[in-house]
Amino acid sequence: MDPDSRRVLLVDDEPRVIEMIGAVLEAQGFDVTLAGSPVAAVRELQASPFAAVVTDVVFDGVDAGQKILAACHDLRPTAIVLLMTGYPAIEGAVQAMRGGAVDYLPKPVDSVVLAATLHRTIRQQQIRSDTLEYTDLVDILSDLVANTIERVDPYTAGHGERTRRYCRVIAERLGLARPTIERLELAAIAHDYGKIYLDDLGFLTKKGPLTAGEYRQVQKHPELGAEMLGRNPYLREVCRYVAEHHERWDGTGYPLRLEGEEITPAGRILCVVEVFDSLSTRRSYKDPWELPKTMDFFESQSGRAFDPAVVDSFLSLLEVHGEEWLAEPQRDRQAAGLTPTS
C-alpha cells in the first residue's frame, strides 16, 4: 500500500487535544503530522502530500474551515477533508461540506470513531480511481472491511477473506471465466460492507436473534454496500454480486426476490459460501455447526435456497476440506485476539 495513503494532517489550536488524537491515530497505523494553526496547516500542505486532513473549524474565534478547505483543494486536491466541530460551529461545518469536506465529527472527537472514519473515507476515495489494478482493489477492499465492519463486529474477523477463497475454488470448478472470478473474489471480500451504513450498528453485535424491525433494517445492507462501492466502473459487476448475496434460488431472498437464473452464477456461488461461513462461525448465542449437520443442510436446500449445481460442487469440496474449513473462523478469531470460545 502506498505509504502516502497513511499520511494525515491534524489541525487544531489546542495542542493537548491533537496530541492525544494523534497518538491514537498513530497506534492505528496512520502517519500523523500536527499543525496548531491554519497558517501552519497551509505550510504543511505545501511541503508534503496527505491522504487526509482532519481540522477544527474555529480558530481563536475565527471560522477558518473554508480557508483550510480551499488550501487543500488548491494544494492537495485528492486529500479528503474531515472537520471536527463544536455545536456553535456546526453551520460552518455544513457549509464547508458543501464546499467539498467529506464529513464532520462533533467535538469532543472520539479518536476511535475518527480512525474508522478515516480508514473508510480514504479507501473510498482510492476506489474511485480508474487506474487501479485487480490487486490494488483486493488490498483496498480488504483494508476497508477489516477496519470498518470487522472492527465493529469482531465475530466476523476473516469472514470476507474466507468467503473469497471458497468462492474462488467453486468458481474455478464450475468453469467461470477468469475476469468473472476476480470480480466474484472482490465481491466476496466486500459483500457485507454495507452493514457499516446501517442506522444502528448495535444490531450487528446484538446477543441473540434480531426483532422483525431490526431484521428489516439489516436487510438493507446488500444494496447499501453496492451503492457505496459503486463509483468505479470496474466495480459495476462486483456491486451486482454484492447486491445479490442474500437472494435465493427459489425467490425467497432479498432485496429483489430474484429467482433462479435471474441471479448471476457468481452471485449464486456467493450466496452458498456466505451462508456456510456464517454457520461455521461461533456467535454469542450459537455454536459453530459440525460437518454432518452442515452437509445435511446444504443437501436439503439444493434447488430450494441454493442453485443445485453450486451445491453439488460445494458438497464435494466439503467432503475433502469440510473439517478444515469449519475450523477456520475460530483460528481467525484467535489471530484477531479473541479467545476461541468467547
Ligand SMILES: [Fe+2]
Ligand atoms: Fe450479508
